[in-house]
Amino acid sequence: MNNNNNNNNNNFSITLRRLKEMHNLTNKQLASIADVAEVTIIKYLSGKRNPSREVIQKLSSYFNIPESELMNSTPDENISTILESYNNAVKSFEKIKGEIAKASFNEIPNFVNRLNEASKTVETAKETLKKILLESKPINYVPLYDNRIPAGYPNSVGTDNIADWVVTPSDYEVDFAVTIKGDSMIYAGIDDGDTVFVTSSATAEHGDMVIAATEEGEVTIKYFVQKGNQYFLMPANPDYKPIPFTDKFRIVGKVVAVLKEPRPYKVAGELNA
Numbered sequence: 001m002n003n004n005n006n007n008n009n010n011n012f013s014i015t016l017r018r019l020k021e022m023h024n025l026t027n028k029q030l031a032s033i034a035d036v037a038e039v040t041i042i043k044y045l046s047g048k049r050n051p052s053r054e055v056i057q058k059l060s061s062y063f064n065i066p067e068s069e070l071m072n073s074t075p076d077e078n079i080s081t082i083l084e085s086y087n088n089a090v091k092s093f094e095k096i097k098g099e100i101a102k103a104s105f106n107e108i109p110n111f112v113n114r115l116n117e118a119s120k121t122v123e124t125a126k127e128t129l130k131k132i133l134l135e136s137k138p139i140n141y142v143p144l145y146d147n148r149i150p151a152g153y154p155n156s157v158g159t160d161n162i163a164d165w166v167v168t169p170s171d172y173e174v175d176f177a178v179t180i181k182g183d184s185m186i187y188a189g190i191d192d193g194d195t196v197f198v199t200s201s202a203t204a205e206h207g208d209m210v211i212a213a214t215e216e217g218e219v220t221i222k223y224f225v226q227k228g229n230q231y232f233l234m235p236a237n238p239d240y241k242p243i244p245f246t247d248k249f250r251i252v253g254k255v256v257a258v259l260k261e262p263r264p265y266k267v268a269g270e271l272n273a
Contacts, residue, residue: 188236198253
């Protein structure tokens with residue numbers, strides 16, 4: 001029951017934000033339409049409060065849309081609606097441009113005004129689409145560590161060693177990222193300068209690619225491999241030896257994705273030679 005209420009609440013807030021943007025309304029104007037306090041509108045827009053039946057009826061009447069659309073539209077449906085509005089605005093703009101060529105000299109000023117208004121409509125629709133995309137499909141940022149993890153991670157993370165903040169791949173659960181230095185994992189497709197995205201984990205299973213840290217916080221990326229009763233941090237480069245996994249190391253996360261750094265021409269040329 002609570003999950004359904006939360007979903008309806010979220011859908012309503014997204015729909016209301018979309019309508020607010022499309023009609024260029026302020027919170028105060030929206031509050032007047034719904035006959036509620038402005039602070040209540042803010043709670044509707046943020047998804048922190050459900051609207052009453054009376055509010056839904058008033059909004060439905062004003063915007064001339066079914067009550068069900070207010071409460072049940074999904075983010076993707078909202079995006080489709082706004083995209084259609086944007087496409088229609090562009091078509092209208094192009095139509096006016098085509099009509100100008102056939103207009104008489106005296107009609108030109110009127111067409112110029114119409115063209116300006118149509119251009120504003122296109123820009124408004126584009127901005128609305130941009131906002132609803134960001135709200136419906138939020139971008140997630142995680143800290144990027146420059147080959148060093150704060151001691152104690154993931155239990156306590158400071159900001160001293162954060163080199164940057166990076167956008168995470170949408171298809172993965174990511175907690176942090178690390179810039180790779182060295183070539184010990186080149187045969188796993190990970191080169192010097194690449195960025196790996198990591199899910200926090202204090203444990204690993206045989207075969208997992210992990211980020212392991214020393215007591216000082218220095219990190220290494222290796223395969224976590226079991227041989228008999230012994231565990232090793234295994235490189236993917238025969239020039240490097242396996243590292244016994246002892247009490248000096250701890251697992252801080254599992255690698256789930258890699259952001260490649262473009263190779264210099266010389267390196268690429270050598271590979272193709």
